[in-house]
Each structure stands twice: as C-alpha cells, then as structure tokens.
Amino acid sequence: MNQLTNYFKNNIRQNGMVLALVFIMVLFQALTGGILFRPMNVNNLVLQNAYVLILATGMLLAILTGNIDLSVGSVVAFVGAISAVMMVDWGVPVWITIIAALLVGVAVGAFHGYFIAYMRIPAFIVTLAGMLIWRGLTMVILKGQTKSPFEKSFQAMAAGYLPGRDLKIGGLNVIALIAGLLISLFFIIMVFRARRNKVKYGFDVIPLWLELGKAALVIIAINLLTFSLAAYNGIPIVLILLIGLIGLYTFITQRTIFGRHVYALGGNEKAAKLSGVKTKRVMFLVYTNMGLLAALAGLVVAGRLNAATPKAGVNFELDAIASCFIGGASASGGIGTVIGAIIGGLVMGVLNNGMSIMGVSVDWQQAIKGLVLLGAVFFDVVAKKKG
C-alpha cells in the first residue's frame, strides 16, 4: 500500500491532468446528452484538433527552454500560402510541394533560431517580429485572397482515412479495429520490456497488478477510440501522423541526450553550459524544429480547409501555448512533457467542441477557456506550495 501511495505522490501532476481530462469528458458527455462520444463527433474531435496538438508538441520544447514562440500561427498561414501557389498556380506535384513546404518551415525556424540563440535577442521579440513578417508575406503572396482548390491527395493528409473503408463487420471498420488491437499489443510489449529491463538491473518495480491496471486503462482508452472511429469512417490519416509525432517527440525529450539538454538548458542555462551543454546549438535546434512542426501544421490546416487563406492560423500560437501550460509546463522553463501538452490540448479541444455542441456562444467559450487556463496553473502553484 505504501508503494501505491508513493507512486501516486510522485505522479500527482500527471495523474491530475489525466483525471481533469476524464472529468471534462464525462461532464460534457452528460451536458451534451451523449453527443460528445458519438462516433462522428469523436472523429471530428481528432480532425479539428490535430493542428493544435502538432503545434503544442513543438511549442513544448520552446517552453522547456523558458521561452515561447508567437510566430507559429503566421507560419501556418505562410506555409499554406506557399503550397497553394506551388500547386494551384504552378502545378507542382503534391509530394514535391509537401517537401518544399516543410523545408520552408525549417528555414523560417532557423531564421528565428539564429537571432534567438546566437544573437541573444529575446525569443518573445524575435517571434513577435516573425508573427508580423510571415503574416504580412502571406498576404503579399496571396494578394489578400483565398487560393483553392487542392488535389484530393493533398487533402487526404488532413481529412482522409486509411484505405479499406468498405471492409466492415456489423457496421464497424475492420482496419480500425485491427489497428486498435495492434497498438494495444505493441503497448503491452513495451511495458513488459521496460519492466524486464528494470528487473535485469535489479531495480524496484511497481507491483505487477498496478502495472497491469495502468496498462488496462490505456488499452481500454485506445480501443474505445478505435471502436468509435470504426463505427464512422475508419482511422483518419492525420491521427496516424499525430500518434507518430507524439511517440517520436516523447522519445526525443525523454530518452535522447538532446532532450535532456533541452531540460537542463531550461532549468539552469549557466549550469548547463558549465556542464558542457552546447546551449546555443540546443536553442537553435528547438526553434528550427518549431518551424518544421509549424509547417506540418500549416499543411494539415490548408488540407482540411481545402484552401489557403490570409487569415489561416490566427491565434493558433495562443492555443498551443495554452495547451502546454494547462498540461503542466512551467513558464520559467525546464518542466513539462509532450504527453502533458497533448492532454492540455485535448482539454481545450473537448471544451471547444462540447461548448459548441451545447450552443454556447463563441464569446463565452473564449472567456471560459481563459478561466480554465488560469485555473489549471493556479492549481499547479497551490499544489507546489503545499508539496
């Protein structure tokens, strides 16, 4: 029992976030009279929030360094505009456009990163400038107008589904069900591999029943999701992209030297430097990466809208930043996880979606989201003081 309380004490923040998400989901499920978890709506939740979650992943790294990136919304629009011009006006093939768009994102991120890391101009100023620059250039490129439509294959990335939509058993998409089972199996294998390794090194492990209980919860969640999706159109391609990104960035932040250096830089830059961390290079890479992910989000947004518009991505940076803070990241840097940022993003997404279904006006939605952000951070501060 002692072990159990210890486990919860050590993971209070993470568990708290998950509980908050579950609470909000249950709340809106009740308030919307069960609409929230209808298969179509679950599908919409994924498609609507994909871009925020992609941005939040990159933003988390920036926030870990103790900074933010205000430019991502404008970069989203800029990349959308460039790809629209390439495909619609010049007739460039889709795959070349995608590669070019991602490279533009990298270049934009590197541009910011250069001034932030090597010229030591505060990130707030550099990315504020970037916000204006890329928004302005978007309007220049699009001449203030909307450009569309795109090819089907380009839209697929944002709004398409895995093939095999007609393979159905009892109205459920077989591919989605199988995917759910495969992911569950993969998860179970990972859990037991990590456990076996720990035992091999002679470390303490949490009791088996607790490990299994945890795994069971995750597996139930995964299969509920895939089951819902199976009852609609199957698995959205963007979900695959998203899960890949979350996995990749969790790995980078938790398991690689680079990731550890990001945390150290945010925790204490001077100490990190005196421990041999190349702080400038780390900072540069974090912002370059942010550019890459902003470009990816830009492609997803353009594909979903099936158009590039000058107003695309307005205020996206604020959603991404809010996701990270709701997810437990610290504004002074060094604290936060990718999973946390994703959960934060989902909290915002469910709030948006749930309130829209209930017919709450956009004005009230904004105010309520603001209160939730403040409340989440307030809870953090109070919990820290008590701890």
Place this chain on the structure above:
Amino acid sequence: MANTILEMRDITKKFAGVPALQDVSFSVQDDEIHAIVGENGAGKSTLMKVLSGVHPHGSFDGKIFVRGEECSFKSIKDSEKLGIVIIHQELALIPYLSIAENIFLGNEKATGGVIDWNRTVNEAGKLLKKVGLDENPNTLIGNIGVGKQQLVEIAKALSKEVRVLILDEPTAALNDEESGNLLNLLEELKVQGITSILISHKLNEIEQVADQITVIRDGRVIENMTREQGDFHEDRIIKSMVGREITDRWPTRTHKIGDEMFKVENWTVHHPLHEHRKVVNNVNFNIRKGEVIGFAGLMGAGRTEIAMSLFGKSYGQKHSGKVFKNGKEIRVDTVNHCIDNGLVYLTEDRKSYGLVLINDIKNNISLANLGKVSRFQVINPNEEVVEAEKYRKKLSVRSTGLEQVVESLSGGNQQKVVLSKWLMSEPDILLLDEPTRGIDVGAKYEIYTIINELAAEGKAVLMISSEMPELLGMCDRIFVVNDGEIAGCLDRGEASQESIMKTIMNHQKKTKSVQRSKG
C-alpha cells in the same frame, strides 16, 4: 573620553542553530572611525546586519543601544531613522537612473507625490560637493566608475542625515587613488561629526585611518585596540585575526607526489565587459600528480577568474597563454574540450552555476556525462541509474533516492552532487572553487576526505578557498593570488596565515609602487 553613540551588548545570532555571532559586545564613540576586522566568515557582515536591522529585532539575542537608549529595529527603515546607514559591498544603485535620482530614491523631494526636479538636482549637487564628487547630478549611474558610485552611495547616506555610517568593504573594487580619496572623505566626515564603522580586509588602510579596531574571529570579539594605545601594527592585527590553534580538523593523508601533470603558462584574461582591463595577468602555476595545491587570496583577488577562465574559457575574453597536461599542450576553448581532456571545474556558486535545482539527483549527476550511458545519442535509462547511484553511494549523498530534487538537499549534499557529476566524468585534474563554502563542519570533513582520496588516486587538485586554515590543512603548496597575479608560492613548511597575509601585503605595496612610478 567622548560619548558613546552606539553600543551592542551580548549579541548572539544563530543560523539554523549554528551560531554566527556569540556574545559580541562593542561600542562606538562619537566622531571616530571604528574598524572591524576579521577573516571571511568571521561574522563581521552578520554583525552589521544585526546593527542595521536587516536581521530584525527578535531574530537574535542581545541588546542595541543608541545614545544610551535601547532600540529594537524591525527593518532598515527603523535604523535609518536614527541615522544609522549601511552601505553594502554590492552597491544598491540603479544604473539607468541619474545620480540625483539615485540619491533621493525612496526619499524623493516631492510635494503631494509630484517630484520637484529643481530641488532634487540642486540638493544632489550640494551633497556631491560635500563628498567631493565633481559630476553633473543628471549623469546616469551606469556611466560613472565604481569609485564614484561609492561616493554617490555616501552622498545618498548623507541625504538621510546620517550619524553612523557603516561601510562594508568599501574599497574592495577601488584602485588606490580612489581608495585614498574615500578614506580622506571619511576623515573629513569625522570632523563634521559623522561616525564611520569600516569593515575592510585592507589592513594598511585601517592602520591609516582607524581610531579603534575591533577584531572578530569565529563570531566572537577577540580584541579591542585603540590608536592611543599605539598598538596598530599590521603584524599585530593579523596575529589577532588569525591566531587560532590549528587542531585536527583535517583528515590525515599520505603525500605521494609524482611528476608534473598540469601546467599553466602566462595565462592572461581580460574582463568580459571592459576589454582593456586585465583580470588575470600572466599567471603561471603547475600541479603534480597526487598533489593538492591551494589558491589563497582576498575576495576579488582573481582566483575564481583564473580557474573559470581555464575551464572552457567560461570567464572573460581575449584569453592568452598555454595549458599543458602531462607535458602536452591541450585545448581549453570549450567546456567539452576540458572534460574530454580530464580537466573539470567545480564552481563556487553551486546554485547558479553547478546545479539544475529543479531536476533530480540522477539528472544532475549524469548531465555532463550522458555520452557514457548512451548509444547513438539515445540514453539507456537503466545504465544511467546504475552510474549515478554508484556516485551517490560513493560520496554518501544523504537523500531519499536518486529521484529527489536537488533543491531540497542540504548545502553539503548539494555540493556532493556537483562533485559526483565531475567524478563521473573521471577527471585527472580538478579545479575546486570554494568546495566547502556554506556547508557544515561535518560535511566539510567528508569533502576533505574525498579530496584526499582523489589525490591518493594520483589526480591533480587545485583548491580555492577563502578559509586559510583549510588551505593550510589540506594543501601541499599554496599559491597566493592578488590582483589577478600570482603574488607568491609557499611550500607546506613555510605557509602560515601570517606568511600568506604578508605575501599579499607585500604584493599590494609592490603594485602600488609600480603604479606610482608609472604615474
């Protein structure tokens, strides 16, 4: 005899149960310059903080009397009301405000909240004349030198109708001419009826101006000397300051010294902001295998700057000179070069430069050595735990486990974590800057033991310390650093607190005479 303006009686102040001051009593007369001397950490600054209300009434035992009346200061404001003003070592001026604005900061010449700028500038001008500073009151503080800033601080004190002026190491950052001016000013103020309490390491200055000297050692008053008694003599003061029996506070060690392992030649470093100022000047020293050498010197002598600039050029600019390991020249351009060459530096300021306080013990220990527990840039978390745990055990870091956040550790255990980090990189040469600063006696002994073990393993160790007994107890040779230069090297046999102080004083005199002959 003149009237007693100020008296402190039986002051005892403890920090977390450890006494910093014990039954300190002393009194200051009207119109005198009263010097307080003692080693670093003897309790001088604490005493002055008690006097000025930084440590409020009730946080210490004992009584304070001003003009025979007992006082209980709750804050600096209370002591300032009675005309007691303290000027700290780190000046509290705001660089982007003008001289006049700084002088009247918090005490603005205003009516109904609106500042009268003419009156402000006018009165600031008068005060500047009083302290002999020929500057426009509208000049920004950031544009005048430290010496002049010191005078502005005094002008600020005068604006508060000061009776007792406390100066904590006022001349530490000043050159000789500026110091001279400052001391003259104190004597003038004395004539005008302002008493000064002067804390200083520079005994020659004290000899010059003080009317009375109180010597503090280990939180106790050791001696009171007055000018009339005629026993103001540097040697006499030094003896009183340091005259403590060196007991068995250091673990014994066998000295097995081998060949030269580390050598620094003509190392010169310029100030990070003022590129013409040499902070480290033509420094040469060496460490042999299995040897512990020490850097002694006063605060601001340049010891930290030497060590930190050697470690990946982490301090200063325009570095020149050569660094050798085992006779071969090595590159020290970045921290990683140094770590790869087995040269590491333990900072004197572990909270700012040594630890990521919000991270746990494991991450702090492995931070400089992630390559050792990784393959293709991917960390093996289990290897990491094994390695970190090895050093946590070896140095017996008292903690709940590797996951404990270092912020919550005691100073001594934090220091062990920083040491663990560097030991994990398996260095040959360790530059330890104040390795025992701010940690309790028991933890100190453990750190000493670790240092001895390192030496016994054949490593070369440099120890920088402001506590001379510690250097004398630990080191095979002691290099005396003064003014960014090596003033001398003393062997174990000839080193004593007196001889170290003597070396510093001689070097100060020598540089002074050099400056004179140049000027």
